[in-house]
Amino acid sequence: MTNWRETIKEELTNGKLRCLKTGDRFRFECHPDCMGRCCNRADITMDPWDVENMARGLALSCADFVDQYGEMYYAADTNWPTMRLRHAAQGPCTFLLPDGRCRIYPYRPRNCRAYPVGRSLYIGPADSAGVQAVQADYFMLNTRDFCLGPGANRTWTLDEWLRDSDCTDFFRLSTAHLRVKALARDLHYREWNPGSPPMLLSLFLYEPDLLREEFDISEGDVDHRNFYYRRMEALKFLLINLAAEQGHRLNAGEAEDSGEVCTIDQARMTMLELMVGFLNNVDKQGYSW
Numbered sequence: 001m002t003n004w005r006e007t008i009k010e011e012l013t014n015g016k017l018r019c020l021k022t023g024d025r026f027r028f029e030c031h032p033d034c035m036g037r038c039c040n041r042a043d044i045t046m047d048p049w050d051v052e053n054m055a056r057g058l059a060l061s062c063a064d065f066v067d068q069y070g071e072m073y074y075a076a077d078t079n080w081p082t083m084r085l086r087h088a089a090q091g092p093c094t095f096l097l098p099d100g101r102c103r104i105y106p107y108r109p110r111n112c113r114a115y116p117v118g119r120s121l122y123i124g125p126a127d128s129a130g131v132q133a134v135q136a137d138y139f140m141l142n143t144r145d146f147c148l149g150p151g152a153n154r155t156w157t158l159d160e161w162l163r164d165s166d167c168t169d170f171f172r173l174s175t176a177h178l179r180v181k182a183l184a185r186d187l188h189y190r191e192w193n194p195g196s197p198p199m200l201l202s203l204f205l206y207e208p209d210l211l212r213e214e215f216d217i218s219e220g221d222v223d224h225r226n227f228y229y230r231r232m233e234a235l236k237f238l239l240i241n242l243a244a245e246q247g248h249r250l251n252a253g254e255a256e257d258s259g260e261v262c263t264i265d266q267a268r269m270t271m272l273e274l275m276v277g278f279l280n281n282v283d284k285q286g287y288s289w
């Protein structure tokens, strides 16, 4: 199984990737001779935020967007349900216009807007209270051989690039999802869920519009961004409880394992009712990069 952290280290060592520190400058500008090469046979992974943002941009429900443009796959190491842009992986992206521009440019996914900048974020194991420490977080320059962008005269710092491509907030939102994924890893999600994800998990990850409709939560009640953070918190709660049902807890030693992690029985409420409580009542936590 490929270890992506090892691959990144190797590519940083052999110069294929370049670590970008504050103040480093790099050359880049799209070249008219190769417009759109990067949108062909490209593996574009979408965050849950990308899915809802693109669906809104196209005036589609999230379910319709996923039906038409998404492809769910399961990460090899964790079995976590992950979404990619279906057509981009197989040939020209369906949003690529004949002149090489992107039809959905204002709401293109994070990976497209950040290119040629990529980020490596590693969230370490959660402690028994669920606190997750970031163990590695850095940006890298990852230009592809076919891309003529690095030959340009225009130069950027990392901050200038992130600002210009408007992806700072996309990375923040992505971090909240990566924290959920890291928790799933720590709770051995793959062991107790080797197949497709439980319906609630898919719903909270990829169908916020349906959630709003079902539970009558309008954008005026909770805006999209806060609703997203609340969904991520609810997903952590769901994972902790589903894992506890299977006997998996967060680093709880035998002596201190009181079983209190599983709150479902104590509260005598359904999982769904509790998760909806998160959507309505939990304020955004102090997320950092």
Ligand code: SF4
Binding pocket: 029, 030, 031, 034, 035, 036, 037, 038, 039, 115, 146, 147, 148, 149
């Ligand atoms: S990012 Fe690179 S490959 Fe894509 S259009 Fe710009 S110059 Fe061409």
Ligand code: SF4
Binding pocket: 038, 039, 040, 042, 044, 088, 093, 094, 095, 096, 097, 101, 102, 103, 104, 105, 108, 109, 112
């Ligand atoms: S969404 Fe736009 S930028 Fe991204 S691969 Fe498709 S055409 Fe290219």
